[in-house]
Amino acid sequence: MxxxxxxxxxxxxxxGADDERDRVVGEMALVVGVAPAALVAAYHATWRDRLVRWDVEETVRVLAGRLGGTPSDEQVIRAGGHRRALARRVLGAxxxxxxxxxxxxxxxxxxxxxxxxxxxxxxxxxxxxxxxxxxxxxxxxxxxxxxxxxxxxxxxxxxxxxxxxxxxxxxxxxxxxxxxxxxxxxxxxxxxxxxxxxxxxxxxxxxxxxxxxxxxxxxxxxxxxxxxxxxxxx
Missing domain, CATH: 3.40.50.1000 (HAD superfamily/HAD-like)
Structure with missing residues (x-):
């Protein structure tokens, strides 16, 4: 063999689509009512937790909450959909x-x-x-x-x-x-x-x-x- x-x-x-990832996270921030730059920075700062601990929705809830946001379940799901669509695009490319x-x-x-x-x-x-x-x-x-x-x-x-x-x-x-x-x-x-x-x-x-x-x-x-x-x- x-x-x-x-x-x-x-x-x-x-x-890796790094720039697009930041753009998508900025769009997610608008969905959940927090500052785009702050959410992008929070995503970068918590990369290890996101790799081994949190799923998409948990990430959105935790990070939005840390930034003073109180998103509804519907907002969390919509924001998570942006990340899922990005993953499909990256792998499909x-x-x-x-x-x-x-x-x-x-x-x-x-x-x-x-x-x-x-x-x-x-x-x-x-x-x-x-x-x-x-x-x-x-x-x-x-x-x-x-x-x-x-x-x-x-x-x-x-x-x-x-x-x-x-x-x-x-x-x-x-x-x-x-x-x-x-x-x-x-x-x-x-x-x-x-x-x-x-x-x-x-x-x-x-x-x-x-x-x-x-x-x-x-x-x-x-x-x-x-x-x-x-x-x-x-």
């Missing part, structure tokens, strides 16, 4: 080229998994996305109560694939310390810079275009760790 490949999601397979890469990896026999630091609306939108059917396993921080770089979330993905972490290749842009977290559990790490050069200080192997990955995996089948790199490729 070809080595299992575990992907990050945002800035690896799809754009995956490029045909990326889907082709995933199909090529599956054709080469690679089991595929996803580990994403993601809030609940992303996990909800995932099953209907073009990405979902191409993955054997998807692990979302909001569902397991753990976020990268916690070693346990990588082990969960490997266990669900039925392999040891050291058998896996992890591909990500490097946000949230994810590359070091994957290396710490023994995964071979490849850093992608296609969407964002997130972790330029990472000393392991990097590549510029996701389309390079199938060939890179064939050529680097003997790699045993992320630190055995001779620099970027692609």
């Amino acid at each position: 070809s080595r299992p490949v575990i992907f990050d999601l945002f800035h690896t397979l799809v754009h 995956v490029s045909a080229a990326t889907l082709d890469v995933l199909d090529a990896l599956r054709d080469d026999g690679h089991p595929l998994a996803l580990i994403s630091n993601a809030t609940s609306e992303t996990a909800e939108a995932w099953p209907q996305s073009p990405l979902a059917r191409r993955f054997d396993v998807a692990v979302f921080s909001c569902e397991v109560g753990l976020a990268k770089p916690n070693p346990a979330i990588y082990r969960i993905a490997a266990e669900r694939l039925g392999v040891a972490p050291a058998e896996c290749v992890f591909v990500g842009d490097g946000a949230d310390g994810e590359l070091a977290g994957a290396a710490a559990v023994g995964m071979t790490v490849l850093r992608t810079t296609e969407h964002n050069d997130t972790d330029p200080s990472w000393g392991g192997r990097a590549f510029a275009t996701l389309g390079d990955l199938p060939v890179l995996l064939r050529e680097s089948a003997g790699l045993s760790s992320a630190s055995t790199s001779d620099g970027p490729v692609g």
Whole structure:
């Protein structure tokens, strides 16, 4: 069997849409009656809680309340709908080229998994996305109560694939310390810079275009760790 490949999601397979996220949160603020800039700042400040603890509606209630708002249930639901629509748009915008890469990896026999630091609306939108059917396993921080770089979330993905972490290749842009977290559990790490050069200080192997990955995996089948790199490729 070809080595299992575990992907990050945002800035690896799809754009993170950071500016659009802030715009949407500003729109949500108007729905629940608080200042847009204040709600955007509150979203940024509570990202860890949102990744592992709060669903969409709880986030709106908690943060609006902290800002002096008293939204009705109907307002909370309407505001949450903005975030759900954004999640569908982001996942639906995956490029045909990326889907082709995933199909090529599956054709080469690679089991595929996803580990994403993601809030609940992303996990909800995932099953209907073009990405979902191409993955054997998807692990979302909001569902397991753990976020990268916690070693346990990588082990969960490997266990669900039925392999040891050291058998896996992890591909990500490097946000949230994810590359070091994957290396710490023994995964071979490849850093992608296609969407964002997130972790330029990472000393392991990097590549510029996701389309390079199938060939890179064939050529680097003997790699045993992320630190055995001779620099970027692609």
